[in-house]
Amino acid sequence: MDKLNMNKHISGQFNAELDHVRNQIMAMGGLVEQQLIDALSLLSRPDAELVSKVISTDSKVNSFEVAIDEECTRIIAKRQPAASDLRIVMAIIKTIADLERIGDAAESIARMVERNMDKPLKASLSSLEHLGQHTAKMLHDVLDGFARMDVEMAWSVHQEDKKVDKEYERLIRELMTYMMEDPRSIPQVLDALNAARAIERVGDRCQNIAEYIIYFVRGKDIRHLAGDEVEKLL
Amino acid sequence: MDKLNMNKHISGQFNAELDHVRNQIMAMGGLVEQQLIDALSLLSRPDAELVSKVISTDSKVNSFEVAIDEECTRIIAKRQPAASDLRIVMAIIKTIADLERIGDAAESIARMVERNMDKPLKASLSSLEHLGQHTAKMLHDVLDGFARMDVEMAWSVHQEDKKVDKEYERLIRELMTYMMEDPRSIPQVLDALNAARAIERVGDRCQNIAEYIIYFVRGKDIRHLAGDEVEKLL
Numbered sequence: 001m002d003k004l005n006m007n008k009h010i011s012g013q014f015n016a017e018l019d020h021v022r023n024q025i026m027a028m029g030g031l032v033e034q035q036l037i038d039a040l041s042l043l044s045r046p047d048a049e050l051v052s053k054v055i056s057t058d059s060k061v062n063s064f065e066v067a068i069d070e071e072c073t074r075i076i077a078k079r080q081p082a083a084s085d086l087r088i089v090m091a092i093i094k095t096i097a098d099l100e101r102i103g104d105a106a107e108s109i110a111r112m113v114e115r116n117m118d119k120p121l122k123a124s125l126s127s128l129e130h131l132g133q134h135t136a137k138m139l140h141d142v143l144d145g146f147a148r149m150d151v152e153m154a155w156s157v158h159q160e161d162k163k164v165d166k167e168y169e170r171l172i173r174e175l176m177t178y179m180m181e182d183p184r185s186i187p188q189v190l191d192a193l194n195a196a197r198a199i200e201r202v203g204d205r206c207q208n209i210a211e212y213i214i215y216f217v218r219g220k221d222i223r224h225l226a227g228d229e230v231e232k233l234l
Numbered sequence: 235m236d237k238l239n240m241n242k243h244i245s246g247q248f249n250a251e252l253d254h255v256r257n258q259i260m261a262m263g264g265l266v267e268q269q270l271i272d273a274l275s276l277l278s279r280p281d282a283e284l285v286s287k288v289i290s291t292d293s294k295v296n297s298f299e300v301a302i303d304e305e306c307t308r309i310i311a312k313r314q315p316a317a318s319d320l321r322i323v324m325a326i327i328k329t330i331a332d333l334e335r336i337g338d339a340a341e342s343i344a345r346m347v348e349r350n351m352d353k354p355l356k357a358s359l360s361s362l363e364h365l366g367q368h369t370a371k372m373l374h375d376v377l378d379g380f381a382r383m384d385v386e387m388a389w390s391v392h393q394e395d396k397k398v399d400k401e402y403e404r405l406i407r408e409l410m411t412y413m414m415e416d417p418r419s420i421p422q423v424l425d426a427l428n429a430a431r432a433i434e435r436v437g438d439r440c441q442n443i444a445e446y447i448i449y450f451v452r453g454k455d456i457r458h459l460a461g462d463e464v465e466k467l468l
Contacts, residue, residue, distance in 0.1 A: 062458040069455065080314040090307060090327075097328075171265065172461060174425065180417045186410055191425075197431075224296040 013078045018088065021071050023098075028064035029143040031057065032103045033078075036202065039106040040132035042113040043195075044127055045074060051117075054110035061103035064098045079199055087219060090210040094148065098205040100141060104200040105205075112195045116188060124178065127171045128161055135202040142206045145213055155212035155234055157206055159227075164203035171196050172210050180187075235459075239303050246305040248313045252322065256381075259326055259333075262298035263377040265291065266337045270373060270436065274342035274366035276347040277359055285351075287298035288344035296336035299330045321453060329380065332439040336373065339432040340440075346429045350422060358412065358423075361405045362430055368398055369436040378442045379447055388447035391440055391468055393461075405430050 033056045038050055072093050077083070081089060109132075137158050145153035172193065179189050209224050214234070222230045267366070269291045272284055306327050315323060343366075372391050378388035406427065413423045444455050448468070456464045 041373075060460070066455050067457060073320060074312060077316040078319050081365050082311040086307060093324075094331075097331075100329065172424075176420055179420050183414045183417045186413050190406075190410065190427075200288070221300050225299060 010115060012086045014075070014081060014085065016076050018085075019098055021068060021075065021092060022091075023065065024068050024071070024094060026143070026147055028061065028068065028096060029139075029146070031064065032061055032099050032106070032145065033136070033139055035061065035106040036132075036136050039045055039109040039113075040136060042110060042183040043129045043132065046117055047194050048114075048115050048117065051110045051114045052062075055107055056057060058103055058107045061100055063171055064087055069094050079215070081208060084216065084219070087212055087216045091216040094212050098208045102202050102205050105202050108116065108198045110151040110196050112191045119188065124171060124174050124192060128192060131164065131167050131196065132165060132199045132202075134160075135199055135206065138164070138203055142209045142213070146209060149213060149217055151214055151217045151234060154210040155230070158210040158214075158230075161207040168196060168200040168203075248309070248315060251305075251309050251313065251327065252319075254267060255302060255309065255323075255326060258298065258302050258305070259330060260377070260381055262295065262302065262330060262333055263373075263380070265298065265334050266340070267370070267373055267377065269295070269337055269340040270366075270370050273343040273347075274363055274370060276344060277363045277366065280351055282348075282351065285344045285348045287342055289464065292337055292341045295334055299334040301316050302330050302354050303327060307384055318453070321328065321450045325450040326368045329443050332442045336436050336439050339436050343429050343431045350425060353422065358408050359424060361408060362402075362426060362433070365401050365405055365430065366433045366436075367434055368394075368401060372398070372437055372440040373377065377448075381444060383447060383468060384449045385448055388444040388451075389464070392444040392448075392464075395437045395441040397455050400412055402430060402434040402437075402443060 001138070038057075039054045043048055043198055059069075072089050076086070076089055079085075128205045133151070138160050141153060144150070145157060175189050175193050179186050212223075215221050215228075218233065220233060222233065225233075262277060264422045268289055271289075273288045276284055276288070278304050293377075303368070310323055313319075372394050378384070379391060382395050409423050409427050409430070413420050445455075448454065448464075452467060454467055456467065459467075
């Protein structure tokens, strides 16, 4: 208790700045999560206005990324954090890069819907939306895990990505069958395939964020470790 | 001159550590460049041994990433760099993440070749290889630009990515035509399409690295600026 209070006292200014940057990243995360949910809802209900909203959100997400990145670099230069204080700042810097790319994925789904507005995609749309919901849930959980620096939650999101990958493989085979049955559908189905890939990568991004959480809490970079090595570690 | 010498004296230890980490990143860059060149050569000359080499290089690249990342974090904690010293360390941390993903792209090209070893892909292979050479040149140049922290070279690589994107679009249309003409070729052509996308993203990664070089030298984050805004800045 005393030690905690002393640390708090010494690094009060650092903590205040860190709190601010943490609030910023949660705001950025919330924005990206909504952007992804909106993009996914477009798959079953194309809507020009919502397409514009999803696309225009991108520049807000980008601004968040640049501002948080600058603030983190400034904090490092000014506060010279070490150990876990430095790890949290590094984890934040890496997390915003992945969040920004999840925003790009949402944007590319919206653009795909826009291109097919007159001739709605039928093929595998519900599978695509299902895959999307799966990754949106991962994003929600990993942001939750980030807010609480919850290693168990992070690891469970990390494990979830295997299921997303399998679901993605099934969807690709489904889309391939559509193309082979009706070659005229190929351009449209390729669009759906691109959206599927963008969604699958959202899962990868969430997995990355989960790794940064574990890196911060446990001080260990698990990026290229096998699953059972990580299990032992946690 | 005096000022330079004094700075050198004060931060001699920092410079020595920075030199080491710079050598490491150039070694990592060289490894990834060779991995990409090997993977691309597989497109016209499938070879099981070279496939294994490209795939096994991945774990070396991953080790480089983790080691350099750790060393950079240690340097920040110990040397507490500010201003341009801090910017170079941040630029290195971001660059290795992109290099690692270029390595992943090389690996996925090798795996694609492996899957099609018995039934060599004919469709658009030369276009695919040409696109690959284009991005391999970008990688070579951006590593050169990184070694010399050359802003002009970085910006020229950055601009090159537009051409890669156009070449990629043409290739996708070509592959689409193959599929429509011969639906039985679809699974194989989708494989080629995945390789094309992996290659196209190598260009994006090089563009990212170019941005980190400019960030280090000019102290300005250009990631989400329009081309003419950057021109003014440089």
